[in-house]
Amino acid sequence: MAKKLKITLAKSTIGAVPKNKAIVESMGLRKVGKTVILPDNDATRGQIRLVNHMLKVEEIEEN
Numbered sequence: 734m735a736k737k738l739k740i741t742l743a744k745s746t747i748g749a750v751p752k753n754k755a756i757v758e759s760m761g762l763r764k765v766g767k768t769v770i771l772p773d774n775d776a777t778r779g780q781i782r783l784v785n786h787m788l789k790v791e792e793i794e795e796n
Contacts, residue, residue, distance in 0.1 A: 736773040737795045742766065744787040753784050762788075770795075 742762040746754045760780055761769045771777045773792065781790055 735795050737770050737793050738773050738777060738781070739768060739770050739791040739793050740781065741768045741789040742787060743789045746787065749784075749787070753787070756780050756784050757787060 740760060740762070742757060742765050745765050746757050749757075760771065760777075761767075770793070781788060
């Protein structure tokens, strides 16, 4: 069983630093309320750490 992260964009990127906008978009999040499921690894955790004020993150178990 691999761990996955369910990531939802909770806050708009309008007015955000361009680097933060790029990070959010590279995760596949384009609109507020959009949810993606990404693998729980160091790269994903690093992205989340930089823009955690805009995201809602949940851990899920994937079979």
